[in-house]
Amino acid sequence: MEGTASDGLETALKEYFGHAAFRGNQLEVVQAILRGRDVGVFWTTGAGKSLCYQLPAVLGKTVLVVSPLISLMQDQVHRFNATVGAEGSSRRLRAVFLGSAQLDPHAEAAALAGEYCLVYVTPEKLTSSNFLSRLRSIPNMLVAIDEAHCISEWGHNFRPSYRSLRALREELPDLPLMALTATASPRVREDIVQQLQLREALLSHSSFDRPNLQIRCTRKTSKAADYRKIAQDITAMKGSTIVYVMTQSETEALASFLQNAGLKVAAYHGSLSLAEREEAHVSFLNGQIPVIVATVAFGMGIDKPDVRGIIHYGPPKTVEEYFQQIGRAGRDGFEAVCELISADHDFQTYSSEFYLKGLSQEQSKIVQNSTQRLRAFASTSACRRRWLLEYFGEEPAFPSGNCGTCDWCQASASRTDRAGSAGAGSTRDFRAAVAPILLAVAASQRFPQPVTQLLTIINGSWKPEKLMSIAASVGAAQKEIQEMRQALPPKMRKEKVVRELIISLCEAGHLRHWTVTTSRQFCSSFEVYSLTDSGQAALKTKVPVMLPVSLALQQLEEEEERKLQERRKEVARFGLDAQKMPEEALEENSPVVWYIRKLQHWKDSGKAELVRKAEQHEELRRKILKWRDEAAVRLRLAPAAVLSEQAAVALTYVQPTTLEGVRSAGVRITGAESLAALIAEAKPQEEGSDKDLPLKQVAQQGAQEVQGIPSPVRQRARMQLPSGLVTPPKKWPGAIYKPGKGGTKPPWEQSYDRFCQGESLESIALKPASGRPIQTSTVRSHIMTAWTFGKPVDLSQLFQQGGLPSETEWLQLDEAGAAIKVNFSAEIKLKEILAAVLGDSVNRDAAVKSEADKEMEKQWYERIRVWEAFRKVGFSPTFAEEGDVKRQRL
């Protein structure tokens, strides 16, 4: 037929568009539409669909292009007029858009007179009755319906206004129609054909595959770590990158973080002015700003060929939206990376009213289903490209069955390399790791819980108060759950791992989740979990629970292993034999690792006194280990049986000087007294003990430096404490009880409870609730706090090893308190008291203070805490020197 010969079309392709040859089925489609045949173009993103209607337009047709968004139309008109219809070409080669945003009052009349080759319109405009009837006057016309999936209620992006396009066929039956979309499932495609009443149409399909896109899915960690990772990824992508985020505020936050990291970035979202959006858009297109952080508002029709990366920080709403957005990468055919960084709970966001408003029930179901499918995609244990293709109803044609380029394929290839056997799709028996999860879900089945609550049940920090209906069942299961957890390697107890296992249990059908909506103050929805039949069976029978190893889980395990190896090296550098230490002792927060880092920090501080302190600790540890080795020879035991490496570290830090103290660190052999004596010998002594001479010298030396203040240690009158439990005369009025983390008892109360049960200060200091050793003086101040809360305390036991102010010190403190008008019913600033006692020198920079100053200040703080507590509760102590009459200080 005239005008459809391929050589003529090829010439036009070169002349107007500068392309050497047709891509894919472009020629066939253009020929069909020029012959007046209806066409459906179902090609993937970036395949070159626009050319299918733009080429007929330059060849004399007037093409009406229906487009869903004004911004998209404006952009396409701008692009066409800047290239094909550039300055100097005839007006007939130009494009125009019609609608409210068109400022030229003559544009519509000129378009209807056939003066433009491409006329972009919204569906509302096209089907308004007077416009449709006026179209009859345009000769040689055809209509292209872009984003045609919007017509289908089965699609993810149904727009009721697209439905009115059905009127086209009825009003203008001879008009050739072309429907184009990149994101349509087979069912949606059928619907498009039916709704538009396409007749004997040429239906052209292309593969949805985009081989040059490397797809990755990772999990969010913490915002700070995620932002840093995004900055690194963008740098590695070496080219233009679009970062999609879920909220406008996040575009601003992330953009400014990336700017601070030295990247050229613009934020883009719907609340920016048109001019600001335009500027960001243009700067991105022309490459001046290579990175754009945007909401979904940075939308369809972005045709920048060299976008090297698309990062989603938080998922889009549907698989179709995701596919469309990643489709903006690598349109030049070169490699590009598409990374989806999500948390499983992000997907939950889209089930809220906000995202579903205006949708019919059916539509909302379709959208939610697609959200859930995208959620599954993010945690799938399979090739991601294969998954996407299958979602769009296509059988992948990869030579090896899997794409080989996505993160999952690459990870399984590297596993294969390492293990020498096929790693892809491997499954493992996770019975031990999932048993606490299954039990926690079973225990809460009468009132199914969201994941955050399940995690607290699993880790033992669950509080029953408000949820009494399951209090008994969860309480009864707690012991077993905790025992199961204790038997697991530490890495399998990590919250992130437990979360991934919950996802895997859902995927495997052992758990099911559904959304519940509460309408208390705010309408909120969340997911809760229950056991399926197979989950019940997995819980009851002790058979293996085989689950696919998801990539997220594999990455977490590898990350944990890597960190563990690093800690092993760290511990080995410190001179400990990491191989002989249980994994538990090498945990990130374990006392040993924490102590090693603290010691290193002292050494690296460059401050003489801290370096010396580190040396003293190391010297003490050497002595303790020497004692251990000698004891081992004497008792014919293995050294580790006398004292483990980690116990030696704890002893070095806490420095217990009593038999009970060293026994608390796990020293069980006979003759442990000599170890306590060894530590006492090495340790700086507290005032009042038998070995206080060196310390007194230090303190006196320091006192001489502080002019006019008498030495605090010259006076011999000591506080006389009653024996047995002492209830304070009154509770401190400022005592307001604040629970600890997760509703547990605060640290001071935990220390108090243990002290009341007869545990020594040193023993509590060695194993406090936080896990890391603390100073005995801290434990003592915990118990003083309990006293101010009105709890009875055995004071003589508490100060058995000193720590009380002398009479002179007490008087000094009283004078200082009066001078600065201390109010004992409120919190007291200890440093102000110290300054009132020792003078302004205490406010000097720590760097210029002598070691003696610091030591003296430390001792004074301890005395101030005692004085403060006694005064807060109105307790008046008595003092006496040896053989002296007791004096009470009111």
Ligand SMILES: Nc1ncnc2c1ncn2[C@@H]1O[C@H](COP(=O)(O)OP(=O)(O)OP(=O)(O)O)[C@@H](O)[C@H]1O
């Ligand atoms: N025959 C061709 N040869 C070379 N480049 C082409 C050809 N046809 C189109 N292109 C280019 O391919 C890119 C993508 O084309 P187009 O924007 O039409 O894609 P699309 O299929 O509409 O994608 P999307 O659905 O993602 O918008 C454009 O830069 C276009 O210039």
